Amino acid sequence: MTTVDTKTGLLLYGLVPADVEPTDDATGVGNPPTPVGVVAHGDIAALVSEVPVDRPLGRPDDLRAYKDLLDRVTGVAPVLPVRFGTVARDEAAVAELLGARHDDYRRALDRVEGCAQYVVRARYDEPVVLAEALAGNAEAAALRDRLRGQPEDALRDERIRLGELLNAEVSARRDADTQRLATELEPFCVAQSLRSPTSELDAAHLAVLVKVDREADFEGMVQRIAADWDERASVKLLGPLAPYDFVDQLMNGA
Numbered sequence: 001m002t003t004v005d006t007k008t009g010l011l012l013y014g015l016v017p018a019d020v021e022p023t024d025d026a027t028g029v030g031n032p033p034t035p036v037g038v039v040a041h042g043d044i045a046a047l048v049s050e051v052p053v054d055r056p057l058g059r060p061d062d063l064r065a066y067k068d069l070l071d072r073v074t075g076v077a078p079v080l081p082v083r084f085g086t087v088a089r090d091e092a093a094v095a096e097l098l099g100a101r102h103d104d105y106r107r108a109l110d111r112v113e114g115c116a117q118y119v120v121r122a123r124y125d126e127p128v129v130l131a132e133a134l135a136g137n138a139e140a141a142a143l144r145d146r147l148r149g150q151p152e153d154a155l156r157d158e159r160i161r162l163g164e165l166l167n168a169e170v171s172a173r174r175d176a177d178t179q180r181l182a183t184e185l186e187p188f189c190v191a192q193s194l195r196s197p198t199s200e201l202d203a204a205h206l207a208v209l210v211k212v213d214r215e216a217d218f219e220g221m222v223q224r225i226a227a228d229w230d231e232r233a234s235v236k237l238l239g240p241l242a243p244y245d246f247v248d249q250l251m252n253g254a
Helices: 060-074 091-100 102-112 126-135 138-147 156-188 212-228 244-252
Strands: 008-017 037-041 044-052 115-124 191-194 202-211 233-241
Touching: 008 060, 008 091, 008 102, 037 091, 044 091, 044 102, 060 233, 091 102, 102 244, 115 126, 115 156, 115 212, 115 244, 126 138, 126 156, 138 156, 156 191, 156 202, 156 212, 191 244, 202 212, 202 233, 202 244, 212 233
Parallel strands: none
Antiparallel strands: 008 044, 037 044, 115 202, 115 233, 191 202
């Protein structure tokens, strides 16, 4: 693949060992989807496709194509995701990027070989966690009783205070449940990365790196945790995925 048109560049998806070749049906972003090629340098290579430089990336379809390609690759070869939207001028620029930290990239690929990322997300049942919060905080329970039956616009300061107390109680439970989840999954994981909550009802949001030969044991543990948490939180498992959350750890040798 050689880019000579100054109106196009090469979008980088991920780094792989140099002997990895994309299949004929591997496609990237674009409508119609663009074919994916490789640019190799030493022992490593970059998965790339041509993109017009005058069209901003970031549409949902673009991100989906980026992730779909990397997730498929991680099932057959180690891959180190490149930040979405990284575009190089041409093959020479890609080779220069690969050469700048060639040995670091090679070691990171060695570390991730045979691994896949999963994301475990738990979300509280709202009535259950609010009942727990009220039971654990006497001031909140008293405010709730005082506000019961009052008009929505009455006792505004008390309502604000109640909201603050409940948020703090739920946050404390989230911290404890996240730690509990991380501890129970730790024996099955190569690494873990805490994700920020995306909802006030998130009970835990954790990315984990798992050896492929331990995936069945790991998934079994997640199922046991989901059964144990059934009455207060729902647990969902996403994966296997490329190691998006672990690039920095892999590069730093963690």
